[in-house]
Amino acid sequence: MTDKNNSKDWKFVHSQADKANWKPGLREIFDYRDLGFIEATNGDYIAHIIKANGKTQSDEVQQWHLHECSFQFVLVLNGSATFEYEGEGIRTIQKGDAINQRPWIAHREIECSPDFEVLEIVSPANFKTRIVSATEIKQQSNSQ
Numbered sequence: 001m002t003d004k005n006n007s008k009d010w011k012f013v014h015s016q017a018d019k020a021n022w023k024p025g026l027r028e029i030f031d032y033r034d035l036g037f038i039e040a041t042n043g044d045y046i047a048h049i050i051k052a053n054g055k056t057q058s059d060e061v062q063q064w065h066l067h068e069c070s071f072q073f074v075l076v077l078n079g080s081a082t083f084e085y086e087g088e089g090i091r092t093i094q095k096g097d098a099i100n101q102r103p104w105i106a107h108r109e110i111e112c113s114p115d116f117e118v119l120e121i122v123s124p125a126n127f128k129t130r131i132v133s134a135t136e137i138k139q140q141s142n143s144q
Contacts, residue, residue, distance in 0.1 A: 081112035
């Protein structure tokens with residue numbers, strides 16, 4: 001049975017596709033559609049759809065980085081992308097693939113297709129993204 005105490009203040013949300021509002025977000029090469037989870041879960045989670053918008057410029061997130069979060073789930077809705085993950089190697093994710101991206105794992109994008117689109121759910125909603133150096137990654141790997 002679900003623990004109702006953890007979610008008693010959460011609200012029902014119905015994000016309608018035909019009323020989607022796409023906005024800029026963390027990366028300029030993507031548009032983001034907030035699905036209403038931030039307000040509905042009082043900031044416990046963010047759920048958004050992220051899709052390529054045709055822009056191609058490089059950005060910091062293509063470098064090694066990590067997300068300061070406790071949960072991150074990614075489901076590929078369209079296209080594909082190749083990432084390198086600390087301790088996991090290079091992985092190509094494509095339509096239908098899902099990832100439980102463990103908290104604080106360093107990773108970098110190598111490439112993504114022009115039709116790349118994902119559903120991402122992260123906790124907490126106000127997670128931070130931090131660029132890390134290869135030296136930091138090596139030190140973290142050695143301390144595990």
